[in-house]
Amino acid sequence: MTIQRTLRRSVSCSGIGLHSGQKVTLRLKPAPVDHGIRFRRLDMDGIEVPAAAARVSRLNYATGLAQDAASVGTVEHLLAALVGLGVDNVSVELNQAEVPIMDGSAASFVYLVHEAGIKELSKPRRFLKVVRPISLSRGDKRIAVFPSDHFKVTYSISFDHPLLRHQSRTQRLTEGSFIEEIAPARTFGFLKEVEQLRQKGLALGGSLDNAIVLGETGVLNNGLRFDDEFVRHKILDVVGDLALVGHPIIGHVVAHRGGHALHASFAQQILEDSEAWRLVEYPAEPVGDGLSDSVGVGGAVLPAR
Numbered sequence: 001m002t003i004q005r006t007l008r009r010s011v012s013c014s015g016i017g018l019h020s021g022q023k024v025t026l027r028l029k030p031a032p033v034d035h036g037i038r039f040r041r042l043d044m045d046g047i048e049v050p051a052a053a054a055r056v057s058r059l060n061y062a063t064g065l066a067q068d069a070a071s072v073g074t075v076e077h078l079l080a081a082l083v084g085l086g087v088d089n090v091s092v093e094l095n096q097a098e099v100p101i102m103d104g105s106a107a108s109f110v111y112l113v114h115e116a117g118i119k120e121l122s123k124p125r126r127f128l129k130v131v132r133p134i135s136l137s138r139g140d141k142r143i144a145v146f147p148s149d150h151f152k153v154t155y156s157i158s159f160d161h162p163l164l165r166h167q168s169r170t171q172r173l174t175e176g177s178f179i180e181e182i183a184p185a186r187t188f189g190f191l192k193e194v195e196q197l198r199q200k201g202l203a204l205g206g207s208l209d210n211a212i213v214l215g216e217t218g219v220l221n222n223g224l225r226f227d228d229e230f231v232r233h234k235i236l237d238v239v240g241d242l243a244l245v246g247h248p249i250i251g252h253v254v255a256h257r258g259g260h261a262l263h264a265s266f267a268q269q270i271l272e273d274s275e276a277w278r279l280v281e282y283p284a285e286p287v288g289d290g291l292s293d294s295v296g297v298g299g300a301v302l303p304a305r
């Protein structure tokens, strides 16, 4: 049985919001079964904002959620770390409206979860197993998910820039591969867009410490962590944005030139297309490395909600 997990103890970190430029303290706290991932704005009487597709609000270069008057911005890298490490239930306390950007990747959040430790709870985890393809296109941007026995992402990007005309990567997501191959990949932006973003009140906290910045011909930072760090970061983003479906996905996500708006709409579309998936429990770790394909068939199929 794959059991729901939470953290063993509370942990916190401080950083700045990429877009707000404000200092923020974030605390991850253990939460009970079926709680899911919920943000709490301590500066707003503890209003809770669930990490759910129905709560998506702003999508300006990051994914934002809102509940009543409370909003929480730039949630995607933290959500990716929680999904990537199999943390189902956690309360995320913030004293500001934006999750800190840290170094622009999910590595700090992986470190934080490891500091807290993982605790297994008493109830099975339910996966969203895709049984029929679901797809969404907007112009030249597309995203789809196909039945598969694993959680896998194929991402391709193309930009009018010599360093990233085309990058494509297929990554099977396990806890180990997420930590090693995806979590360290940093967000990126173009120098020529920085001024424009700042005029809109965005990227106020952005710097070479928390983003790869692309000039006309190369990166302004001291090198890359991976040759294809850009597309790896897009995989990180889509894993985080699709956390908004509320269950770990078993399926093959294929995306081309997507962004947060497309990912978040797709999370909503997946939930609406309830004929295309089943909620399942598994007798063994289905996202682990040693899984035989037959385990996927042996999962207990639960009725769709």
Ligand SMILES: [Zn+2]
Pocket (backbone or CB within 6 Å): 076, 077, 187, 233, 236, 237
């Ligand atoms: Zn990102």
